[in-house]
Amino acid sequence: MEDSSGDLLMEERDELMVPFAHTDEDPTFRTAHFLKPTLGSIQTHSAAFPLLSNISSPESDRRSKNVIFPGWRGTQEGWEEWVDELSPLYGDTWKKAGIFDAILASTYQPRRTKFQTQFIMKLVEKWCPETNTFMFSWGEATITLEDIMVLGGFPVLGQLVLTPVESEEMLALEEQLRKIHTRISHEKGQCARESAWLEHFKGGEDKTLEHEAFLVLWLSRYVFPGNHNIIAKDLFLIAINLSRGILIALGPAVLASIYSDLGLFKKFLQPLSNLGTGECASKNTQLSLCSPLRLVQIWAWERFPTLCPKPNLILLGKTRSARWFEVNKWVAPNDIQKALDSAKDDFLWRPYAPTLTNWNPKKLYQEHEQYIIVTPNIDSEVETLVRCWRTSELVGFDCKEQYLPHRVGMQFGFDQDVPGFVERWNGHTDEFAWNHYNRPIRDEKLYIPARLFEADVTQRYLELWRAHQLKLRNGIGAGNDALPHDVMQQASADVLKDDDMIAEKQSDVESLSSSQKNNIPTLVNNKLFPLQKDDPIVEKQAGKDIPSSSVENDDENAEAVPEKEENTNGDDPKLTQEIHETFGTFAAGKEESLTEVAEICGENGKKFPNRLVMLRNELEIRNIRIGRLEKIVGQLKKEKCKNSILEDQRK
Structure with a gap:
């Protein structure tokens, strides 16, 4: 099996x-x-x-001016009225197809301003195409299917957008739409544009195709927009299926387009020296981003309170995106960068969890x-x-x-x-x-x-994240042009070795015997104690700490320590020296000292402060950082010596 x-x-x-x-x-x-x-x-x-490339530079600022956003469009004139006309007739069908909220959200499209373009660019600097996440200095986050569903109203269940159900009736309707598309193109002397499409079908005498045509325009402008405001014929079958109440998973396709465009944007902003032939390697190249990046803007406003404008109240029957309709806030680019980098305490991990008026x-x-x-x-x-x-x-x-x-x-x-x-x-x-x-x-x-x-x-996640930030601060990244290429290669190899070393230390803990593990300290009421089977621990369930009432009684059998001799700062000279020596040895890679640490903790844990575990982590990371810097300095000295020899030979 x-x-x-x-x-x-x-x-x-x-x-x-x-x-x-x-x-x-x-x-x-x-x-x-x-x-x-x-x-x-x-x-x-x-x-x-x-490790992300550092793309923030005057060159990237100039190149960002060559980026256009045809996928970021405001609400079309006459569109809201058309939605109001058809909603009473087809609202139930839209709900069955999972697009009711998405259609309503299209009437509240935030307009793109210069500030919003700069905001998106600063976010793109944090984008990691390898993981499709934003790598901020304080943590990792991204726009998810949940955001696409809540902010855009797009369903994540249903059929694949590329293979809609076909029948003879639907193929006949598609052919009729194609003929009208061709006629409009001939009448206007150009491809059928969205404005001409709306003018032809909205309020026209022939109502037989109005619903399908309405959905075609909605898909072309607000879901899968292309260049030049043109009606896309390859969306006809999807619109026909939706008009029959067939559920199609639009959410994954929309998010895929957003991820793709964020990756293209990030690559476009790379310095030209980092790009190969044919990779946007021209100062005059223009990048066209057709995905609905407005959702990224709304995503950021929902999660960064210091950068968002004052939201609107949600009126009864309106969608969540209505909070951000026709609101704006100007923030200088440098202040955007600072706010993003210092948002650790302010970032809203779950902005949709709190209840809002008229939004359930x-x-x-x-x-x-x-x-x-x-x-x-x-x-x-x-x-x-x-x-x-x-x-x-x-x-x-x-x-x-x-x-x-x-x-x-x-x-x-x-x-x-x-x-x-x-x-x-x-x-x-x-x-x-x-x-x-x-x-x-x-x-x-x-x-x-x-x-x-x-x-x-987890403690392990925190350690690795701190080590990752140290690597970035030490200049180990693809975008750091100050170091020679071979030095960067060696540094990257060192980073991998560091990660392996941390993983080995984790496995060392797992390989300890039960008695040794029991001597590794645990936290009880902000004190370190050896972890025993019957020890009460603080369990955190559903966001609440439930301390055991018997915790204080566990010290009754311990050796009494006079109150005046209690050392809350842990500066017992003899014990502090012993702990520092042991942890220093462990950080240097001598695995056998892990057992010594466990024994010391078991013997003195009730007297030593709860900073013990954090001390080990800090010393390990500090040791890794010093070792890496020494290697880089050595490589730079070699490079300098090599350049001096070559210069002497030329003379």
Whole structure:
């Protein structure tokens, strides 16, 4: 029988968890829930955190002026009236097809301003095409299927956009639409434009094709926009299917187009010296981005309170996107950069969880955590959650993009562990990738986080993230032109060795005997204690700490320490020296000292402060940083010496 454990959606395990926004707070040992794959759940190499190219430069600022946004359009004149006319007639059909909210949202399109263009550019500087996520200095985030569904109203369930159901009746309707498209093109002496299409069908005498024509315009302008405001004939069959109430998964295709354009934008802003022949290697090259990037702007406004304008109140019957209609806020580019870099405490991981007037969160946001048993007839709303939470390949028009929600689990209320590697499906057909997106749920039960639960990260994730930030601050990145190419190659190899070393240290802990593990300290009421079977621990469930009432009584059998001799800062000279020597040895790579640390903790843990564990992590990272700097300095000296010899030879 095939082992499907690697295809499970989530896992539950006891972990030492740290609040990501407040890493100075004490860790908590509790039951945590993670989206898979994580480094601990599948024994493959970790995707970890790629090093981004630094594209912020005067050259990239100039090149950004050559970017146009045909996919970012305001509401067309006469469109809102047409929606109001057809909504009473076809509203039920739109709901059946899952597009009712998306059509209403099209009447509230935020206009693109100079500030919004600069805002998007600053976000693109943080974009990582390898993971389809934003790599901020304080954490990783991205626009997900949840955002596409809530802000855009697009369904994530249904049939593939590239293979709509066809019948003789539908093919006949498509032929009629093609003939009208051709006639409009001849009358106007150009391709059928959106304005001419609306003028021909809105309020016309022939109502037989009005609904289909309406949906064609909606798809062409607000869902899959192209260049030059032209009606796209390849959308006719999709519109006809939607007009029959057939559910089509527009959400994955829309998100795929957004991911693709963000990647193109990032590549376009690269310095010309970093690009090969034929890769946008001209100062006069223009980049056209046709995806609905307005959703990225709204996504950012929802999550960065310091950068968003004052939102509108949502009127009864309106969609969430109405909050951002005709609002704006000017922020200088440098201030945008600073705000993005300092948003650690302000970033809203779950902006849709709080209730708003006239906007009712769906099943995604329940008051209390839930466990749902997976059955063959699982609820469609639960199936929707699975699509938002599960890694997959997004199939769009002319693109396939990887979807990696396990990297941003906190956006869904899940705890975050080191993300595992996910294989690409580029070599497979669209149908194959789509079947993988549509694969059955393998989990026996699903966990749904509480609406206001504040997720944390594992200690291991925090360590790797800090190491990643040290690498960036030390100049190890593809965009740092100050170092020679061979030095950068060596530095990259050192980075991989560092990651391997951290993984080895993790395995060292796993290989300890039970008695040794029991001596590794745990946190109880902000103090370090050896972890014993009967020790009470603080468990954090549904966002609440539930301390055991018996914790204080556990010290009754411990050796009494006079209150005046209590050392809350942990500066017992003898013990401090012993701990520092041991941890310094461990950070230098002597694995046997791990046992010494466990013994010291078991012997003196009740007297030593709870900064012990953090001290080890800080020393390890500091040692890694110093070692890497020494290697880079050595390579630079060699390079300088080589250049001096060559110069002497020329003389």
